Amino acid sequence: MTGVKTVLVVEDELKISRLMRDYLEGAGFAVIEASDGQAAISLVRSQRPDMIVLDLGLPGMDGLDVTRRIRETSSVPIIMVTARVEETDRIVGLELGADDYLTKPFSPKELVARVRAVLRRADSTLGGGELIRAGEVTLDIPKRRVTVRGEAVELTATEFDLLLTLARHPGRIYTRAQLLDGVHGVSFESYERSVDAHIKNIRRKIERDPRNPELVLTVYGVGYRFTDA
16 A cells, blocks of 8 residues: 555444544554544545445444445445344445445454455555456456446455456356455455355346356355356
8 A cells, every 4th residue: 555545434433433543543544534424425525535434323324325325426445334233234235335344342453454454455456467358357457447348347346356366267166265365365254145245246247137147156055156158
């Protein structure tokens, strides 16, 4: 990463917001804060932060609605923070386009590590060649752009890296843990379900018919592979 990155913390509990701000500033990030969804959306438009740490349990417009609104106009990385125990809430958030999530209570050091990891993915050129062409998909690695059948497709940082991992080796079968390892640098067993949510998003954006995918294929009981047809 180059330069000072700005993180928008969206959290209505003052103590938690201050704790996140202190740790992120201590790690070298600039921090701006919002305590509700409307303020967060306004700051995304006016300040253009490099990353958003977003609590799901906001008053009024909750974090899922905020994510939905932000994703209408921006692919800025989002880490959700939730005290909700239902896995479906986290999966819905990921399907709306969030890049990662943390469950309360969490370690502030883990928060910093997650922010750094997602920003590295967003900034990384990843090496291994300028362009990857796999069937109808072209990935421009330095620019982190994807075109499918000649049309530009907007992916989040996590979606891009998952698709890149698969498209580098068409036909190779990846387990969810292997895909997480490629994205996060370490596999988190408890987050393996999140891969399914990201794959669902990728298919919605690149497949002619997401319900009958031709590019990103499921290998039942194992994981996923990119078509080698």
